[in-house]
Amino acid sequence: MTIEPLLALMAALRDPETGCPWDIAQTSASIAPYAVEEAYEVVDAIRRDDAGDLRDELGDLLFQVVFHARMAEEAGRFTFADVVGAIVAKMIRRHPHVFASDGSPVPAGSALRDPGAVARQWAAIKAAERAGRPERDPGPLGGIAHALPALSRAEKLSARAATYGFDWTDPADVIAKVREETDEVADALAHGTRAELTEEVGDLLFSVANLARHLGIDPEYSLNSGNMKFERRFTAMAARLAANGTTLEDASLDTMETAWTAAKRAEKES
Template identity: 50%
Template sequence: MARLRDPERGCPWDLQQTFRTILPYTLEEAYEVAEAIEQEDPAALREELGDLLLQVAFHSRIAEEAGLFDFGQVVQGICDKLIRRHPHVFAELDLPDLDAVHANWEREKSRERAAKGKGATDSLLAGVAAALPALVRAEKLQRRAARVAFDWDDIAGVFAKVEEELGECRATLAEQTDPTERVHEIGDLLFSCVNLARHMGVDAEQALRAANRRFERRFGQIEAALRVKGLEPGPAVRDEMEHLWNLAKMDGRNELS
């Protein structure tokens, strides 16, 4: 990266980049790591981890040029943090179970926030990055609130809340409500669905990513089956598409060949 950013011999594109301009690439590489993991492709994972590591090196080099920090400090910082947050491994603290480990982790994070000038008056929800995907952020916010018992006692209450929010969405449609109100109600429904996923032990973001992949695969099967018949997707073949969709959903069968 130092060579690529060299003012005399470097790459013109690399020299033009800033923290902000490479941010989209950093996010993209992180998602490509996730994709490789979900596809259970170790060769792709190795490659994508390298691409993600390059982003860390890129940001670090820009920071070093500005006199902010360098790559070594980034690595040292995360090493120090891991040691500090694992006194049951690197020191003599006795944490007998997973609950105790989690509790100590949160206490250490609170001390770190206080050391950064974020005192006890800060919200418990402070620090949940706004740039996270909405489903991920919703789950993190809910988990933070659950630490102080602001949560449903059992999953039955969560199901009831989802049904309640769905009913409110229906009401906004029937009453020809202002579009902004519909946005709010859909948001509340999605938030409650994330809550349901959390109580069911499901990662909402991963679940939706998997659903997207299933939809792509099944719709691709529909398109392929229509092509065999000399047809194209459209209103004229809607019933046929519905039939093919149902076939595509059948487990363990290749009805579209």
């Protein structure tokens, strides 16, 4: 199936006389949170390796794109075709190792084949694009979306700073920085104010995001994996307590620690 039935469906939903009252009442601002939610649900389906859910969640995310494009078209700003044209042109521009400027394929054997070199080329092209247009946030770190999750934004800020040479050369140095920031949190806990403690915890989280970048790990993805592991093990711990006739509310910390260790060991053995 092509995209046309979805575009027609969206137009029908937004029809002022016969459409859906809820859809008609929406604005780009009112549905913006759904785009974020649907993107996270796509990532969750990928993480669970659930092809059926991934198909459905990609559809939900695509629907958000079509919804925003339809409202923009109604306002005379741009159309869905403009969205497609803009991203095709951008991808051609950012892949000179695959496409010539007219979109035709480059000759075989003349393209970059090293992923690292491709990533550096991509970053350079993006930097040139930023230099050629007015920045929403002027300055060397401008253009990094404020709506990103804080951990992801920390990784992107440190990555941008690294393009100017402001970076460590060895992950071991970043680990030392994490330890330094941990010590500063401990000092703030012992002697500082609440505001100072909050600031030091932020510095610690920023340095951990920096470490993830140096190790080639997405910090947001990594933390989500840690969340899922904790949830899985906590649930298994509760099940062990229940099997022994104990509830979470009634169990002592030592009892919970014992059940946690057993759940952790069982998970590793399986």
